Amino acid sequence: MNLPNMLEAKKRENIDVKNVDYNDVKLDTTLIGKKFFVRTYGCQMNEHDGERIKGILSNQGMVETDVLEDASLVILNTCAIRENAHDKVFGFMGILKKLKEDKKDLLIGICGCMAQEESVIEEIMSKYKYVDFVFGTFNLDNMISVINDRIRTGKQNIDVLSSSGNICEGVPEVRDSKYTAWVDIILGCDKFCTYCIVPYTRGKQRSRKKEDIIKEVEELVSKGYKEVTLLGQNVNAYGKDLYSSYTLADLLRDVSKTGIPRIRFVTSHPWDFTDQMIDAISELDNVMPYVHLPIQSGSNRILKMMGRRYTREEYLTLYNKIRERVKGVSITTDIIVGFPGESREDFLETLDIVNTCKFDGAYTFIFSPREGTPASLFLDDVSMEEKNERLQELNNLVNKYSNLSNQREVKKIVKCLVLGKSEKDESKYMGYTENNKLVNIESDEDIIGKIVDVRIVEAKSFSLNGVYMK
Numbered sequence: 001m002n003l004p005n006m007l008e009a010k011k012r013e014n015i016d017v018k019n020v021d022y023n024d025v026k027l028d029t030t031l032i033g034k035k036f037f038v039r040t041y042g043c044q045m046n047e048h049d050g051e052r053i054k055g056i057l058s059n060q061g062m063v064e065t066d067v068l069e070d071a072s073l074v075i076l077n078t079c080a081i082r083e084n085a086h087d088k089v090f091g092f093m094g095i096l097k098k099l100k101e102d103k104k105d106l107l108i109g110i111c112g113c114m115a116q117e118e119s120v121i122e123e124i125m126s127k128y129k130y131v132d133f134v135f136g137t138f139n140l141d142n143m144i145s146v147i148n149d150r151i152r153t154g155k156q157n158i159d160v161l162s163s164s165g166n167i168c169e170g171v172p173e174v175r176d177s178k179y180t181a182w183v184d185i186i187l188g189c190d191k192f193c194t195y196c197i198v199p200y201t202r203g204k205q206r207s208r209k210k211e212d213i214i215k216e217v218e219e220l221v222s223k224g225y226k227e228v229t230l231l232g233q234n235v236n237a238y239g240k241d242l243y244s245s246y247t248l249a250d251l252l253r254d255v256s257k258t259g260i261p262r263i264r265f266v267t268s269h270p271w272d273f274t275d276q277m278i279d280a281i282s283e284l285d286n287v288m289p290y291v292h293l294p295i296q297s298g299s300n301r302i303l304k305m306m307g308r309r310y311t312r313e314e315y316l317t318l319y320n321k322i323r324e325r326v327k328g329v330s331i332t333t334d335i336i337v338g339f340p341g342e343s344r345e346d347f348l349e350t351l352d353i354v355n356t357c358k359f360d361g362a363y364t365f366i367f368s369p370r371e372g373t374p375a376s377l378f379l380d381d382v383s384m385e386e387k388n389e390r391l392q393e394l395n396n397l398v399n400k401y402s403n404l405s406n407q408r409e410v411k412k413i414v415k416c417l418v419l420g421k422s423e424k425d426e427s428k429y430m431g432y433t434e435n436n437k438l439v440n441i442e443s444d445e446d447i448i449g450k451i452v453d454v455r456i457v458e459a460k461s462f463s464l465n466g467v468y469m470k
């Protein structure tokens, strides 16, 4: 048994970054041929971890199911970013408890970011005894041994490391899409924004070797993939821990040479965004004109308390530079309202910067105190009612600008990568423009998996309608 420790997770010294190869341990034979169900919450990195969990289990002879009742093994791949992510997981656990009452040999596992939290593990050990095993974000590649140990001992097995410098290459994956693929380039985060739990749950910032990344993209190209999204909590820090001068701008140039038709990258911290990066995005045809650039607040006072290391003026300078130099770029952001001590004036500064930037889209959140982070101890004198009102006010403004941004696409002919049938209307297709807008496309021929010209005919609040141009 290994239990998480937030104090250990905070340490950054003396962590040796080791590259290890995946060790293909054999799964207990009682599970072979049986079905598994995986549910993933949270960000794209976690989605990608979900693909690995599926890959590891499928490789060992288990079969994926999306019917919960059919599964012999259920894994919840959790997120810890805000309290509501927690609530969703604990809500689902109630369903699993009932299921297990009828199906005694059902195995239930928890992994992901919540597994890294001390308080969650304490709760699982005391209140959720029917959870069979837990592993964390640092030992996903050791999942089979964790499951085997649970089966062998018959006891709840909790195996969570608090920090690790390991980068495991060659983990099997079952990718959710045949056309777009996530590619991790940097794991962990060393920024320690005062509200954020990620530096504790995902550990030290550590870059994958450029050769490993390029090899992975080359393999994806040979399998017919059309798009890769380079992933990291802060991709702009790529290489800093590994090379003296090789950066994300260099990596983009090298990945571009693989010939993959589309390259995206998320998420960018404004602090590390260099001119070379902007050059690379604007010069390379297959790097898509889309930047997700979280601002978090428009108030310098709050930005300082958040530990963001830039001012609103610096953000604006960078923002304008990207807008000017990258043709047709769309820029989205993240904003938190109701940070401890946020006054009405601070909030008005956030509205003001939204009015200035006119973001193409924004993800907005109410501050959620995360145990163990500095901001969870800050005096918070803003009522929940006030926070909800601010969120509403902000959303109205953000929606106005995303609507305007969508309106500007109408009548244009744009390139879309078509990913499948439209979710809302089976007779249509869905795809994404180069600047990452969702389009529902009318077409009388199958265009899935292709990059096609689409004439935009209508703008909706969160999507566009278009017609395939033969």
Ligand code: 5AD
Pocket (backbone or CB within 6 Å): 081, 082, 195, 196, 197, 294, 296, 334, 335, 336, 365, 366, 367, 368, 369, 370
């Ligand atoms: N409370 C609210 N929002 C948060 N985010 C991160 N931590 C918190 C928190 N404690 C938001 C930030 C980040 C996005 C992924 O989630 O805006 O950019």
Ligand code: SF4
Pocket (backbone or CB within 6 Å): 041, 042, 043, 044, 045, 046, 078, 079, 080, 081, 112, 113, 197, 198, 201, 202
């Ligand atoms: Fe959630 Fe952050 Fe973990 Fe992603 S890294 S799953 S957003 S807590």
